[in-house]
Amino acid sequence: MNDLAIETHALHKHYGDINAVDGLDMHVPRGAVYGFLGRNGAGKTTTIRVLTGLARATGGDMRVLDLDPRTDSVAILARTGLVIEKMLIPSMTGNDLVRFNRGFFPRWSDALAQKYAEVLELDMKRKFKKLSTGDRTKLCLLLALSHGAELILLDEPTAGLDPVVTDQLLRVMVEDFANEGRTLFLSSHHLSEVERIAEWVGIIDHGKLLLEGRLDDMRANFRRVRVVGEAQPLAAWPDLVSANTGEGTTEYVVRADADAFAAHLRSQGATVLDVTPLNLSEIFLEVVGKGKPNVSMEVLA
Amino acid sequence: MYLWKYWRESRITFAVGLLLVGLLLWAVLKIHLGGLHRLPGDVSKQNLAQLYLVIAAPLTLLVGFLGLRFGSFGVGRDLGEGSGSFLFSRPRTRAFFVWSDWVYGMTQLLLIVLAANAMLAWAIHRIAPDTAVILMSRQPVSMLAIFCLHCTSGLLLAGLIFGLIYFSSVLARRHGVQLAIGAVLTFEFFKPVVQHYWPQIILPNFTLTEFSFTLSPTMPVGFADHLGLSIALRATLALAFPIAAQLLLQQRDID
Numbered sequence: 001m002n003d004l005a006i007e008t009h010a011l012h013k014h015y016g017d018i019n020a021v022d023g024l025d026m027h028v029p030r031g032a033v034y035g036f037l038g039r040n041g042a043g044k045t046t047t048i049r050v051l052t053g054l055a056r057a058t059g060g061d062m063r064v065l066d067l068d069p070r071t072d073s074v075a076i077l078a079r080t081g082l083v084i085e086k087m088l089i090p091s092m093t094g095n096d097l098v099r100f101n102r103g104f105f106p107r108w109s110d111a112l113a114q115k116y117a118e119v120l121e122l123d124m125k126r127k128f129k130k131l132s133t134g135d136r137t138k139l140c141l142l143l144a145l146s147h148g149a150e151l152i153l154l155d156e157p158t159a160g161l162d163p164v165v166t167d168q169l170l171r172v173m174v175e176d177f178a179n180e181g182r183t184l185f186l187s188s189h190h191l192s193e194v195e196r197i198a199e200w201v202g203i204i205d206h207g208k209l210l211l212e213g214r215l216d217d218m219r220a221n222f223r224r225v226r227v228v229g230e231a232q233p234l235a236a237w238p239d240l241v242s243a244n245t246g247e248g249t250t251e252y253v254v255r256a257d258a259d260a261f262a263a264h265l266r267s268q269g270a271t272v273l274d275v276t277p278l279n280l281s282e283i284f285l286e287v288v289g290k291g292k293p294n295v296s297m298e299v300l301a
Numbered sequence: 302m303y304l305w306k307y308w309r310e311s312r313i314t315f316a317v318g319l320l321l322v323g324l325l326l327w328a329v330l331k332i333h334l335g336g337l338h339r340l341p342g343d344v345s346k347q348n349l350a351q352l353y354l355v356i357a358a359p360l361t362l363l364v365g366f367l368g369l370r371f372g373s374f375g376v377g378r379d380l381g382e383g384s385g386s387f388l389f390s391r392p393r394t395r396a397f398f399v400w401s402d403w404v405y406g407m408t409q410l411l412l413i414v415l416a417a418n419a420m421l422a423w424a425i426h427r428i429a430p431d432t433a434v435i436l437m438s439r440q441p442v443s444m445l446a447i448f449c450l451h452c453t454s455g456l457l458l459a460g461l462i463f464g465l466i467y468f469s470s471v472l473a474r475r476h477g478v479q480l481a482i483g484a485v486l487t488f489e490f491f492k493p494v495v496q497h498y499w500p501q502i503i504l505p506n507f508t509l510t511e512f513s514f515t516l517s518p519t520m521p522v523g524f525a526d527h528l529g530l531s532i533a534l535r536a537t538l539a540l541a542f543p544i545a546a547q548l549l550l551q552q553r554d555i556d
Contacts, residue, residue, distance in 0.1 A: 049386075085383065089379065099302075099305070
């Protein structure tokens with residue numbers, strides 16, 4: 001059995017002239033909580049659609065749970081919980097939707113569904129169309145989590161939710177799902193939430209994966225190096241992500257070997273003021289926020 | 302599961318359909334015969350044929366309308382309501398959803414058509430209990446044959462409209478019904494134009510009236526010589542729409 005729950009190689013999805021997914025190389029380990037980060041329109045939702053067979057790939061290879069979504073989408077869907085549109089059948093109540101969903105999944109658990117309904121404080125007798133945005137998302141999550149899926153794919157699950165509901169959802173995801181050794185793939189642009197639960201992170205922009213690796217490794221290796229004076233000619237430094245000059249100092253961001261980089265700067269006569277770590281939000285902004293052309297795809301781990 | 306969902310969506314239409322069929326039959330019989338009582342003396346078999354035709358026309362319209370309603374349920378409706386991603390992320394093939402819709406919808410339409418014709422046959426039987434045959438163009442035709450012919454005719458019409466609406470709902474989502482009705486009206490509008498300018502071209506009648514007219518006293522019985530071919534062609538056309546819907550769904554990205 002492959003150690004990867006999801007693997008893509010040079011995956012493409014084009015809509016006319018638009019490259020929604022443009023040569024995506026992604027590796028999601030089994031049992032991981034994987035945060036799939038990107039700005040609006042970066043290609044996150046399209047990637048999930050392609051991985052589940054809802055959309056057809058234009059090119060490239062992919063495997064989901066050792067299966068090819070182009071030919072085995074039914075088998076993949078049987079083992080996958082998916083939350084993508086947050087639009088269920090409007091005229092059905094929560095109980096109706098449970099009844100409807102149950103028949104598709106042999107491992108469906110009514111006990112789990114009831115438990116999630118209680119934990120998430122869902123009114124299961126209310127029609128879906130009359131639920132608030134938060135309750136709709138909760139119901140989608142309940143349906144995705146209650147059938148014993150090996151893989152959960154969540155597209156922006158916390159979009160539009162208040163902090164209390166967001167907290168409830170994250171707790172459910174981590175405590176009741178990720179801790180059981182199943183794979184949780186979470187796309188989001190809410191970095192603080194991903195940082196809270198994800199072990200692995202992939203950053204996508206313009207359909208390309210710019211960065212992928214363990215979050216701890218990123219935190220350990222990404223550093224901001226601040227020096228006095230103008231930027232040095234360091235274009236050849238392999239781990240340099242960005243260099244910005246302003247008000248008498250220059251800030252460099254490197255993705256690895258910060259100490260060696262600082263030593264190199266000192267050897268060039270620069271005065272290094274400090275070397276500081278970056279949080280996920282800062283890493284994300286450095287990788288995609290400014291669109292630096294010198295950022296290349298890098299697998300850290 | 303999926304059967305339950307389709308039944309849940311269509312059950313009111315099904316019940317109303319049955320109710321309307323009953324009311325329609327009762328009203329027509331009441332108007333034409335003054336009620337469901339035995340006619341005294343000898344009943345004209347020709348009149349019974351006329352009665353069958355009188356009742357068949359509104360029944361055809363009603364069955365057509367029900368075909369329209371049933372065709373608007375299922376996958377096309379879900380796509381129109383934005384729940385297509387949810388539906389198609391259930392672990393079944395897209396063909397499963399299309400043909401489940403088709404089988405469930407057509408089964409309900411079949412039951413309505415059978416019920417309508419059974420009620421009609423029962424009414425005729427009550428009026429003239431000894432009648433086994435009635436006259437069509439002065440030719441004896443058995444009641445059973447007429448019953449089967451009307452059931453087939455009604456089912457084909459319902460299937461054709463059901464399939465057309467279903468396909469157009471998959472194609473144009475929430476505008477599918479309007480698209481299908483527009484297509485039918487356009488066809489009906491241009492048919493007399495085509496017949497006027499190119500009389501050698503005979504376009505089929507969408508409502509299958511020439512099929513019904515095989516029972517008409519004003520048309521020769523010989524018109525029914527191609528009955529089998531006519532049924533086969535219309536059944537093929539009725540089936541072409543769900544097949545097209547399946548192919549369309551299999552090629553299309555669900556969003």
